[in-house]
Amino acid sequence: MSLVLSRRRLAAAVRRSGPAALASRWLHTPPFATVSPQEISGSSPAEGSWTTSGNWNWLVDPLNGEKFIKVAEVQEAEIKPFVESLSNCPKHGLHNPLKAPERYLMYGDISAKAANMLGQPVVSDFFAKLIQRVSPKSYQQALAEVQVSQKFLENFCGDQVRFLARSFAVPGNHLGQSSNGYRWPYGPVAIITPFNFPLEIPLLQLMGALYMGNKPVLKVDSKVSIVMDQMLRLLHACGMPAEDVNFINSDGITMNKLLLEANPKMTLFTGSSRIAEKLAADLKGKIKLEDAGFDWKILGPDVQEVDYIAWVCDQDAYACSGQKCSAQSILFMHKNWSSSGLLDKMKSLSERRKLEDLTIGPVLTVTTSSMIEHMKNLLKIPGSKVLFGGEPLENHSIPEIYGAFKPTAVFVPLSEILKSGNFELVTREIFGPFQEVLGRSVNGTTYAGIRARTTGAPQNHWFGPAGDPRGAGIGTPEAIKLVWSCHREIIYDIGPLPKNWALPSAT
Numbered sequence: 350m351s352l353v354l355s356r357r358r359l360a361a362a363v364r365r366s367g368p369a370a371l372a373s374r375w376l377h378t379p380p381f382a383t384v385s386p387q388e389i390s391g392s393s394p395a396e397g398s399w400t401t402s403g404n405w406n407w408l409v410d411p412l413n414g415e416k417f418i419k420v421a422e423v424q425e426a427e428i429k430p431f432v433e434s435l436s437n438c439p440k441h442g443l444h445n446p447l448k449a450p451e452r453y454l455m456y457g458d459i460s461a462k463a464a465n466m467l468g469q470p471v472v473s474d475f476f477a478k479l480i481q482r483v484s485p486k487s488y489q490q491a492l493a494e495v496q497v498s499q500k501f502l503e504n505f506c507g508d509q510v511r512f513l514a515r516s517f518a519v520p521g522n523h524l525g526q527s528s529n530g531y532r533w534p535y536g537p538v539a540i541i542t543p544f545n546f547p548l549e550i551p552l553l554q555l556m557g558a559l560y561m562g563n564k565p566v567l568k569v570d571s572k573v574s575i576v577m578d579q580m581l582r583l584l585h586a587c588g589m590p591a592e593d594v595n596f597i598n599s600d601g602i603t604m605n606k607l608l609l610e611a612n613p614k615m616t617l618f619t620g621s622s623r624i625a626e627k628l629a630a631d632l633k634g635k636i637k638l639e640d641a642g643f644d645w646k647i648l649g650p651d652v653q654e655v656d657y658i659a660w661v662c663d664q665d666a667y668a669c670s671g672q673k674c675s676a677q678s679i680l681f682m683h684k685n686w687s688s689s690g691l692l693d694k695m696k697s698l699s700e701r702r703k704l705e706d707l708t709i710g711p712v713l714t715v716t717t718s719s720m721i722e723h724m725k726n727l728l729k730i731p732g733s734k735v736l737f738g739g740e741p742l743e744n745h746s747i748p749e750i751y752g753a754f755k756p757t758a759v760f761v762p763l764s765e766i767l768k769s770g771n772f773e774l775v776t777r778e779i780f781g782p783f784q785e786v787l788g789r790s791v792n793g794t795t796y797a798g799i800r801a802r803t804t805g806a807p808q809n810h811w812f813g814p815a816g817d818p819r820g821a822g823i824g825t826p827e828a829i830k831l832v833w834s835c836h837r838e839i840i841y842d843i844g845p846l847p848k849n850w851a852l853p854s855a856t
Contacts, residue, residue: 400430457507483575486672490669510560531836533837541619678776695736699737735758
């Protein structure tokens with residue numbers, strides 16, 4: 350109920366400070382956890398309607414373990430409406446350069462209105478605090494996610510959506526002939542996104558899919574899906590047709606069955622490498638991946654700006670409790686840094702982090718016992734040692750299904766890492782506040798230079814892996830065109846015939 354009341358106060362505030370009609374329409378959509386019960390049977394629900402499942406699950410508060418959000422999760426027997434909805438979408442999409450081009454303009458207008466809404470302090474504050482409740486992180490980190498999303502929407506206002514579908518033509522061999530290249534949608538598509546960025550990742554990928562003319566089914570990790578539930582309602586209030594997107598809460602097994610039966614022409618998956626490889630096989634390669642990252646940072650022989658480097662290392666490793674695909678996992682440090690005081694400064698900075706302001710918080714996919722076990726295995730490597738941390742958080746009520754661990758760094762000698770069995774252990778990704786530091790010493794998005802950081806992923810540059818044809822990107826026109834459209838070539842050959850044309854000999 351508190352979430353519903355928050356949204357009512359929000360809408361009232363927006364009416365006072367901004368576009369009243371939008372706020373009013375958002376206010377009167379059904380609240381997240383109290384949608385009127387409507388069981389999904391075998392028939393397809395009306396397009397564009399909010400429906401529910403016969404199965405409701407309680408989510409526990411990641412900070413105290415109490416029940417706090419009730420989610421309707423679709424079961425395997427209830428997926429038929431979603432399958433039918435995707436199957437009814439034509440392969441040429443809801444729009445393309447030669448069909449319903451006015452929809453490009455419509456989505457430019459929707460982006461402008463949504464950017465305006467997210468730019469209002471009362472709205473950005475609402476989403477930042479909602480993100481904090483379901484994926485605990487500091488207010489600054491949560492607000493930054495909202496701001497990146499708002500800037501992304503600003504980037505695709507007005508004509509910018511149709512510019513994504515810019516075509517080209519090449520002169521042919523004779524008068525009336527030309528070849529034309531178009532960016533063509535896939536039609537029915539799927540988007541699966543994780544818990545750690547409940548707004549930014551699903552919103553950016555969803556809008557990219559819609560801009561290019563696709564009809565997506567969107568699944569966000571149920572633990573945090575209330576954020577996109579609210580964002581979808583805001584988009585509806587900004588003019589997005591409700592029937593353009595299918596939004597589903599389900600477990601992984603149900604979603605996998607939906608994908609196999611609906612056979613979307615493209616699926617975007619952001620998450621673990623293990624699930625990514627399974628989906629790639631199940632979907633016969635019709636997939637783009639932004640899978641787990643094990644991120645390296647290298648400090649060369651030139652020691653400089655030690656205070657700044659220490660701060661960046663702390664931010665990259667431990668902000669959001671290390672739950673970023675770009676979080677610093679290993680730090681390669683030249684021996685010249687040994688006497689710089691860098692590690693002592695990193696230790697001091699890590700000790701500033703506290704649960705009260707969520708600069709350190711619950712780890713939603715790795716338990717405390719798993720992190721302890723991993724640390725103990727690392728400490729069996731000769732010469733390894735805990736530099737700082739290495740202990741569970743104290744005086745908290747975080748439930749045992751989640752992790753609660755102090756920011757931790759373990760030193761591992763470089764001479765040991767290449768020995769049999771050690772490399773796999775050291776490079777195991779722990780999606781939490783954990784890193785290994787190697788004493789001496791191109792994948793995807795790379796940051797270089799004195800101000801480089803591994804977790805700087807705003808809306809103004811490509812973010813994604815490299816070296817894999819399945820690799821997805823996010824945030825930029827290039828990323829949207831790569832992930833959410835394909836190249837289609839149409840050759841026009843309209844004559845006229847040459848004068849004195851005669852039937853040629855058989856060849």
